[in-house]
Amino acid sequence: xxxxxxxxxxxxxxxxxxxxxxxxxxxxxxxxxxxxxxxxxxxxxxxxxxxxxxxxxxxxxxxxxxxxxxxxxxxxxxxxxxxxxxxxxxxxxxxxxxxxxxxxxxxxxxxxxxxxxxxxxxxxxxxxxxxxxxxxxxxxxxxxxxxxxxxxxxxxxxxxxxxxxxxxxxxxxxxxxxxxxxxxxxxxxxxxxxxxxxxxxxxxxxxxxxxxxxxxxxxxxxxxxxxxxxxxx
Numbered sequence: 001x002x003x004x005x006x007x008x009x010x011x012x013x014x015x016x017x018x019x020x021x022x023x024x025x026x027x028x029x030x031x032x033x034x035x036x037x038x039x040x041x042x043x044x045x046x047x048x049x050x051x052x053x054x055x056x057x058x059x060x061x062x063x064x065x066x067x068x069x070x071x072x073x074x075x076x077x078x079x080x081x082x083x084x085x086x087x088x089x090x091x092x093x094x095x096x097x098x099x100x101x102x103x104x105x106x107x108x109x110x111x112x113x114x115x116x117x118x119x120x121x122x123x124x125x126x127x128x129x130x131x132x133x134x135x136x137x138x139x140x141x142x143x144x145x146x147x148x149x150x151x152x153x154x155x156x157x158x159x160x161x162x163x164x165x166x167x168x169x170x171x172x173x174x175x176x177x178x179x180x181x182x183x184x185x186x187x188x189x190x191x192x193x194x195x196x197x198x199x200x201x202x203x204x205x206x207x208x209x210x211x212x213x214x215x216x217x218x219x220x221x222x223x224x225x226x227x228x229x230x231x232x233x
Contacts, residue, residue, distance in 0.1 A: 001188035005177035006126065008191060011212055012119050015173045020181050024188070033083045049084045057086035058107040061100060064091040069110045072189065076110075102138040104145055111143065112192055116215050120158045123176045126186045127151040146185035151176060205229040 003009060005020040033049075042049045042056075049056045060073040073089045080087040087108075092100070100106045114125035124141065125131070129152060131141030139145070157172035180186065196216035198206045207216040207226065214229075215222050 001191060004181040004184070004188065006113075006122060006180040006186060006188045007119055007177060008115055008122065011117075015119060015170060015177060017174060017177065020177055023181070028079045028083045030083050033085070037084075044084055047081075047084060048086045055086055056084075057088070059088050059090040061090040061092055061097060061106045061109045063094040063097045065094050072110055076189075099138075101143055102140075104133075104135040104139065104143065110189065113186070114141075115192070115194070117213060118158070119173050119176070120155070123151075123158075123173075123180075124155055127176065127179070128155055144185055146183075148179060148183070148185075151179050154179075200233070202233055203230050204233045205231050 001009075002022050002024055003016060003020045004023050005016065007013070007016055007020075009016070037049045037056075040051070042051045044050070045055070060077060062069040062073045064070050070089070070091060073091075077087045077089050097109070101109050101111055114121045116122075126142065126144075127146060127148065128141055129145075129147045131139060132143070132145050132147075133139040135145065154172040154175040158169060158176075161168045161172070163169070180188075194215055194217040196207075196218060198216075200206065205226075206229075207214050214225050216226070
């Protein structure tokens, strides 16, 4: 990902502000880390940043069976350690991960998000507190238990505003993007692929790069909506 806003790019670039454009570098910056933490009273002890006797340390929980996520977690751990942050990888079974993430029983984890034509879809999944649950109970969204009245108000605006009111929608989405960037309830890492395959030999109307009207993966509720657009050629 290139933007801390959590916008899925390039499809949602119309909502991207200058401050959130390309603000995620591809490599670590130990000197910047040192500048920020030193100014806040941290010092390095045995290679890791520490303050008042407490070292910055946390685990990244992901299934060892999910080789892509597990490799990502190891890469992140290595980079953070080189920046003086003691991030370790907690490899678990997929079933343990599913339960822990839903129940809030984790420090950090790599997990997919929702996605679609509107940024509302991913922001609701990440920030809608009504989808969350107390620690120990399964949540269907807001897995980090983030609670923000500002985010709730912006989500409600996007959900209830007439699509023709572009200014109100853009303002609310920019608010959600700013919350993502400044408060980091979720840290965007990767743009995930949605796999699909189709033929235009006899049927047209499929989602395309130039007309991405719906997530093309063959799942509900995408499939019925896509079927409404298809025409026999």
